[in-house]
Amino acid sequence: MKLTVGAVVKAGTSKVNKTGNWRSFRPVVNKDLCNGCGICTFFCPDSSIQITEKKSNINYDYCKGCGICAKECPQGAIKMEEERT
Amino acid sequence: MVENMELLAPGHRACPGCGTAIATRLILKATGKDVIVVTSTGCLETFTSPYGQSAWEVPWIHSLFENGAAVASGVKEALKAKGNNHTKVVVISGDGGSFDIGFGAISGMFERGHDITYICYDNEAYMNTGVQRSSSTPYAATTTTTPAGVASYGKLEPKKDMPSIALAHGIQYVATASICYPQDLIRKVKKAISINGPKYIQVHVPCCIGWGFDPSETIEVGRLAVETGLVPIYSIEKGKPMEVRKVSDRKPVEAYLKKQNRFKHLFKGEEYKEVVAQLQKICDDNFEYFGLAK
Amino acid sequence: MSKKAVIEGSMAVAEAVKACRPKVISAYPISPQTHIVEDLAKMIADKELDSTMVRVDSEFSAASVICGASATGVRAYTASSSQGLLLMTEVLFNTAGMRLPIVITGVNRTISAPITIQPDHQDTMTLRDAGLIQLYVENSQEAYATHIQAFKIAEDREILLPVMVCMDGWILTHSFEPVEIYDQELVDKFLPEYDPLYCLDPEKPITYGSYADNEVMEFRYMMQEAMERAKDKIQDVALEYKELFGEYYGGLIEEYRTEGADVIVVAMGSVLGTIKDAVDEMRENGQKVGAIKVRSYRPFPAEELYNAVKDASIIAVLDKSLSIGQGGPLATDTKAAFYNKKAPKVASFMAGLGGREVTKETIKNIVYKCKKALELNIVADMEFVDLRREII
Ligand SMILES: Cc1ncc(C[n+]2csc(CCOP(=O)(O)OP(=O)(O)O)c2C)c(N)n1
Ligand code: SF4
Numbered sequence: 001m002k003l004t005v006g007a008v009v010k011a012g013t014s015k016v017n018k019t020g021n022w023r024s025f026r027p028v029v030n031k032d033l034c035n036g037c038g039i040c041t042f043f044c045p046d047s048s049i050q051i052t053e054k055k056s057n058i059n060y061d062y063c064k065g066c067g068i069c070a071k072e073c074p075q076g077a078i079k080m081e082e083e084r085t
Numbered sequence: 086m087v088e089n090m091e092l093l094a095p096g097h098r099a100c101p102g103c104g105t106a107i108a109t110r111l112i113l114k115a116t117g118k119d120v121i122v123v124t125s126t127g128c129l130e131t132f133t134s135p136y137g138q139s140a141w142e143v144p145w146i147h148s149l150f151e152n153g154a155a156v157a158s159g160v161k162e163a164l165k166a167k168g169n170n171h172t173k174v175v176v177i178s179g180d181g182g183s184f185d186i187g188f189g190a191i192s193g194m195f196e197r198g199h200d201i202t203y204i205c206y207d208n209e210a211y212m213n214t215g216v217q218r219s220s221s222t223p224y225a226a227t228t229t230t231t232p233a234g235v236a237s238y239g240k241l242e243p244k245k246d247m248p249s250i251a252l253a254h255g256i257q258y259v260a261t262a263s264i265c266y267p268q269d270l271i272r273k274v275k276k277a278i279s280i281n282g283p284k285y286i287q288v289h290v291p292c293c294i295g296w297g298f299d300p301s302e303t304i305e306v307g308r309l310a311v312e313t314g315l316v317p318i319y320s321i322e323k324g325k326p327m328e329v330r331k332v333s334d335r336k337p338v339e340a341y342l343k344k345q346n347r348f349k350h351l352f353k354g355e356e357y358k359e360v361v362a363q364l365q366k367i368c369d370d371n372f373e374y375f376g377l378a379k
Numbered sequence: 380m381s382k383k384a385v386i387e388g389s390m391a392v393a394e395a396v397k398a399c400r401p402k403v404i405s406a407y408p409i410s411p412q413t414h415i416v417e418d419l420a421k422m423i424a425d426k427e428l429d430s431t432m433v434r435v436d437s438e439f440s441a442a443s444v445i446c447g448a449s450a451t452g453v454r455a456y457t458a459s460s461s462q463g464l465l466l467m468t469e470v471l472f473n474t475a476g477m478r479l480p481i482v483i484t485g486v487n488r489t490i491s492a493p494i495t496i497q498p499d500h501q502d503t504m505t506l507r508d509a510g511l512i513q514l515y516v517e518n519s520q521e522a523y524a525t526h527i528q529a530f531k532i533a534e535d536r537e538i539l540l541p542v543m544v545c546m547d548g549w550i551l552t553h554s555f556e557p558v559e560i561y562d563q564e565l566v567d568k569f570l571p572e573y574d575p576l577y578c579l580d581p582e583k584p585i586t587y588g589s590y591a592d593n594e595v596m597e598f599r600y601m602m603q604e605a606m607e608r609a610k611d612k613i614q615d616v617a618l619e620y621k622e623l624f625g626e627y628y629g630g631l632i633e634e635y636r637t638e639g640a641d642v643i644v645v646a647m648g649s650v651l652g653t654i655k656d657a658v659d660e661m662r663e664n665g666q667k668v669g670a671i672k673v674r675s676y677r678p679f680p681a682e683e684l685y686n687a688v689k690d691a692s693i694i695a696v697l698d699k700s701l702s703i704g705q706g707g708p709l710a711t712d713t714k715a716a717f718y719n720k721k722a723p724k725v726a727s728f729m730a731g732l733g734g735r736e737v738t739k740e741t742i743k744n745i746v747y748k749c750k751k752a753l754e755l756n757i758v759a760d761m762e763f764v765d766l767r768r769e770i771i
């Protein structure tokens with residue numbers, strides 16, 4: 001890729017950087033417990049949770065495994081599990 | 086209405102559990118796409134803008150550490166010159182860039198009455214350079230430049246009261262917020278951008294690296310700051326009475342301090358009981374002054 | 380087509396800037412820059428100029444405001460002097476690195492301490508590495524022309540670098556001279572509307588001011604290349620200006636009576652007026668003396684300068700700023716340009732610091748010293764001229 005004049009960058013290009021490989025613990029959603037309240041989506045620093053079909057869905061491409069979602073879920077629907085490589 | 090599209094793209098390089106990243110996501114949910122964001126040098130700038138990998142889905146500019154408010158003024162004037170009176174100009178900068186080195190530029194922007202929403206993400210130290218003290222660092226916290234030792238208990242001075250200084254400029258809207266109350270933060274940003282003139286919002290953002298706690302506890306720690314009264318959440322719109330977020334489940338300051346390594350030294354023996362009492366007094370005074378009790 | 384008026388140099392600059400229609404102007408007062416921005420403020424107040432003047436808290440903010448405005452896609456301008464230019468330094472490096480084509484008037488004044496408002500070139504010369512194109516002007520009419528040329532050079536897609544027009548404070552800004560002010564249509568014909576390569580726009584979001592760990596070397600190389608291209612551009616734009624306005628002040632350099640000259644005096648800025656007068660008198664006395672005005676200090680016209688002086692025996696480089704511990708920057712760069720070539724000897728003279736007057740006698744004395752140096756075959760490294768040794 002040729003460099004741009006003035007080091008200008010296109011919007012949203014960070015998506016090429018899959019931060020999922022930073023993770024040592026993975027959040028796992030228990031869909032039976034999740035009621036789709038969406039609190040986890042507000043607190044995820046990595047824009048990695050979406051509510052689809054009323055359930056929390058985690059994007060493991062980017063989730064860094066911080067564990068905030070698990071801690072903040074009022075239903076206790078998210079558990080952190082050790083990442084297996 | 087809250088913007089559904091993620092305007093802070095994933096793939097950025099913030100530490101896991103970064104409160105600043107949470108704040109920025111929430112702010113952009115409130116602003117939507119029709120915005121130009123200016124950020125000063127600091128963690129946010131560094132983790133969102135590696136060349137070729139920008140996390141910003143909105144137009145964004147970083148120039149230097151101390152000129153966010155002035156660059157934003159130029160952006161605003163250029164928009165006006167182009168006949169654009171809809172695009173909002175928002176600064177999102179750290180406490181170092183706001184309380185300290187960028188202070189003069191902010192004061193100038195406030196005084197000129199520019200229609201800009203200045204948001205300080207307040208992680209209470211210079212995190213990007215390795216957790217040095219800023220004038221926002223709370224009393225008695227250790228940082229790498231105010232280390233606790235036999236002759237010191239950390240930072241000897243209290244946190245600077247930026248919101249009051251902002252208010253003294255006679256600006257339209259001043260608010261504090263915390264990432265722990267997303268709806269409140271979003272509402273305040275929406276309110277701010279709807280008002281013409283300069284606005285100041287200070288968002289408390291815990292930093293697990295700089296404060297020393299587990300990344301999963303970012304929200305928990307931030308909530309304790311509010312529940313102890315150390316960080317009062319309020320807003321003042323010019324000409325209207327102050328709006329205060331009441332604390333229903335008040336906690337002693339120790340509950341907040343003990344969660345973080347930056348205050349650990351205060352509990353090693355009896356020596357710093359007085360210092361802890363002083364911190365409790367700051368909380369008590371806040372409860373009284375802001376009427377935090379429910 | 381034009382009107383001639385006896386006006387201050389500052390007003391000549393303000394007239395030129397007005398004709399270029401910048402959308403955002405931001406400045407902070409410092410002598411001797413003040414009259415330029417005061418004149419522009421009045422033009423805006425009188426609705427002669429459709430622009431905003433952002434009255435800021437510091438020069439740091441002034442430069443930052445125009446950085447932000449330029450990134451948002453409008454033409455932007457500022458002016459400063461001395462301490463103010465130094466306070467802008469960090470922003471100017473940054474703006475150049477972002478390749479924003481702002482135009483700045485650097486009204487030359489000494490740097491403190493001791494503090495003085497007298498002119499020399501220390502302020503703008505200190506900014507020579509910032510990535511700014513620097514053009515030094517000799518008189519008010521050239522200041523007028525060069526500002527109009529500056530926007531055209533800066534905004535060219537092949538260049539995209541800030542241009543600083545450097546003019547001696549007081550000597551030029553505060554003296555009255557007859558100046559030709561051209562019609563707006565003519566200026567519009569010369570200078571098209573600004574069409575930015577990138578711009579902050581929610582419709583097409585981009586990121587300005589990114590963090591680069593691995594590409595800085597290449598970005599610097601690109602700036603160096605743009606500077607190289609600017610050599611042709613400065614020349615072309617000057618010729619285009621000549622075609623339309625009928626005035627020419629040189630491209631990168633201007634040669635004055637250098638034909639067959641043995642001794643050539645090289646300098647920048649308003650002192651050229653005095654030098655040219657001295658050259659005329661010496662020529663009348665049969666001395667083979669010429670002069671060269673370096674108009675473009677960055678990019679540095681190494682080749683043009685060499686070609687212009689290569690047949691002389693010695694050149695006298697007159698610096699009005701000092702890199703303390705080294706010497707005069709213009710002389711240093713000149714010597715570097717001649718290295719490895721068959722070139723005349725280079726004598727370096729430090730003059731005019733802190734506004735010390737440079738007279739025709741000063742110039743004649745310098746030329747005399749050069750001739751003596753040739754006779755004795757000893758050229759001193761650097762000499763302070765008109766130094767009051769008795770008070771040291
Ligand atoms: C003029 C200048 N001085 C110092 C620095 C070094 N520096 C870069 S970021 C930073 C601290 C930023 O602190 P803050 O604004 O609180 O943001 P944070 O990193 O905490 O998010 C410092 C000191 C700089 N870039 N520029
Ligand atoms: S673990 Fe952290 S990064 Fe991963 S989804 Fe939960 S909040 Fe987001």
Ligand code: SF4
Nearest residue numbers: 100103128212292294
């Ligand atoms: S140091 Fe703190 S503020 Fe900076 S990226 Fe890490 S968690 Fe966020």
Ligand SMILES: [Mg+2]
Nearest residue numbers: 179180210211
């Ligand atoms: Mg900080």
